[in-house]
Amino acid sequence: MSFRFLLFAILIVTLTPKCSAQNVPVVVLDPGHGGRVSSPLAVYGDKYDAIAGEYQDKFRPGAYYKGIWENEAMYDIVFRAREILNLTLEEETQPEFEKILSRYGKASGGIKPVQAHLSREQSAPNIYFSIRKDPNAPYRLFDYPDIETEELKQGTISRINALKPQLVVSVHLTASDGGKNGAMAAVITPGYKTFNIARDYVNSSAANRKKIQQNFLRSQWGNWFIAAQGYDPFESFLCDAWIYYTGGWSNPSGLSPKKDSFRGYRQNMISWSYSDDADWWKEAANHPKETRYDSNLSSFKPNGPFWKRETSQPESWRRENGPEGYGGDNFYASQEIMRYVQTSFIQKGIDTEATSPEIRNPYLSTWSVPTYVNAVAAYLEIAHLLSSRDRMRMTKHRDVYAEGLAVGVYSLVYPVENKLKGKNGPKGKPVDFHKYKSLPQGNYFEAVVK
Numbered sequence: 010m011s012f013r014f015l016l017f018a019i020l021i022v023t024l025t026p027k028c029s030a031q032n033v034p035v036v037v038l039d040p041g042h043g044g045r046v047s048s049p050l051a052v053y054g055d056k057y058d059a060i061a062g063e064y065q066d067k068f069r070p071g072a073y074y075k076g077i078w079e080n081e082a083m084y085d086i087v088f089r090a091r092e093i094l095n096l097t098l099e100e101e102t103q104p105e106f107e108k109i110l111s112r113y114g115k116a117s118g119g120i121k122p123v124q125a126h127l128s129r130e131q132s133a134p135n136i137y138f139s140i141r142k143d144p145n146a147p148y149r150l151f152d153y154p155d156i157e158t159e160e161l162k163q164g165t166i167s168r169i170n171a172l173k174p175q176l177v178v179s180v181h182l183t184a185s186d187g188g189k190n191g192a193m194a195a196v197i198t199p200g201y202k203t204f205n206i207a208r209d210y211v212n213s214s215a216a217n218r219k220k221i222q223q224n225f226l227r228s229q230w231g232n233w234f235i236a237a238q239g240y241d242p243f244e245s246f247l248c249d250a251w252i253y254y255t256g257g258w259s260n261p262s263g264l265s266p267k268k269d270s271f272r273g274y275r276q277n278m279i280s281w282s283y284s285d286d287a288d289w290w291k292e293a294a295n296h297p298k299e300t301r302y303d304s305n306l307s308s309f310k311p312n313g314p315f316w317k318r319e320t321s322q323p324e325s326w327r328r329e330n331g332p333e334g335y336g337g338d339n340f341y342a343s344q345e346i347m348r349y350v351q352t353s354f355i356q357k358g359i360d361t362e363a364t365s366p367e368i369r370n371p372y373l374s375t376w377s378v379p380t381y382v383n384a385v386a387a388y389l390e391i392a393h394l395l396s397s398r399d400r401m402r403m404t405k406h407r408d409v410y411a412e413g414l415a416v417g418v419y420s421l422v423y424p425v426e427n428k429l430k431g432k433n434g435p436k437g438k439p440v441d442f443h444k445y446k447s448l449p450q451g452n453y454f455e456a457v458v459k
């Protein structure tokens with residue numbers, strides 16, 4: 010046996026996974042935002058639209074406040090969380106993970122592996138020289154043309170989908186007020202059923218519109234995220250529903266399109282199974298009436314692969330009803346991870362129940378990551394930077410966030426016998442991923458790319 014062959018044989022033995030790689034749950038940790046606002050928009054913007062052949066939106070770089078950059082802090086935290094989850098991959102390091110987990114609960118049947126990926130590479134300045142011509146390249150959510158070759162590159166959402174994960178955890182910071190203790194909040198998006206209320210609204214009589222509005226405002230989606238100045242929560246919902254269906258904004262009335270507000274068809278700005286076929290932009294260019302490219306919601310028709318997906322059962326599981334009463338498995342996964350983060354701060358003695366970061370009501374809108382992945386998508390604003398206590402945590406205790414995230418992720422995938430007391434603690438109940446994997450048409454997580 011030659012030395013080279015021996016090496017090869019050793020490699021094969023080492024690389025053969027202890028349990029088949031196919032059964033190892035795949036999770037993507039997605040650190041939020043980054044980049045910078047640069048002009049012109051046509052070169053450095055966001056939301057590249059194939060019809061216009063240019064960016065339709067300005068670039069949003071995320072939160073910065075008093076020396077804390079969202080992209081850097083979030084990358085650091087998810088990197089550490091992945092290090093902790095990586096302990097589950099090898100028999101030799103599993104006891105270390107078990108020790109960490111034992112502060113929260115007990116894994117029934119021993120530690121099992123979780124394969125965690127990050128949605129992007131390390132942030133600038135490490136990669137600054139490779140991206141200096143287009144500093145927003147690593148951070149765009151949607152596919153974008155390479156600044157030199159014009160070749161279409163995969164944005165964050167396409168990179169996530171290519172990994173076919175069953176769980177995605179996006180972590181963000183917001184430069185807004187978190188009160189005395191600091192705060193966390195889920196970021197969730199409803200399913201088709203809820204957005205369709207806007208279609209009913211535009212096609213109803215004035216009297217019925219009033220009723221639809223009242224019902225919406227009384228529902229769990231009523232406290233909708235304000236889209237822009239001059240829009241109240243219901244008007245913001247209508248505007249976001251227009252964006253979801255037609256790619257453009259509505260005026261506050263929700264009854265007519267807002268001039269020059271088209272931002273592209275997001276389902277066709279990513280690489281996945283549900284885009285329209287390659288020539289779609291030829292038909293879409295004139296926004297023909299009574300088609301999926303209609304720019305008026307009242308005559309819009311939801312045809313084609315994406316709209317078929319939107320009305321499917323797994324999308325309803327992800328985004329509607331579910332263990333929290335609304336928001337589906339996405340909301341449950343988000344809440345559960347935040348409950349573990351909260352617990353992590355209490356366990357480590359940094360906070361008591363009385364000082365731990367509050368879990369606030371979710372931010373409700375048409376968010377992109379939770380919409381355009383097939384995975385259960387947790388999305389967290391993990392700290393509010395105007396709170397000095399959150400800034401203290403974000404400066405000194407990133408390891409505590411990371412541990413809460415890692416244990417939270419593990420508990421969503423495998424059962425953890427919860428040993429924590431208190432009504433606000435984690436439920437310790439995994440998401441029912443099996444139902445997504447055993448659909449008549451196959452595994453939903455794998456169907457996301459062809």
Ligand SMILES: [Zn+2]
Pocket residue numbers: 041042071072079181182
């Ligand atoms: Zn963000």
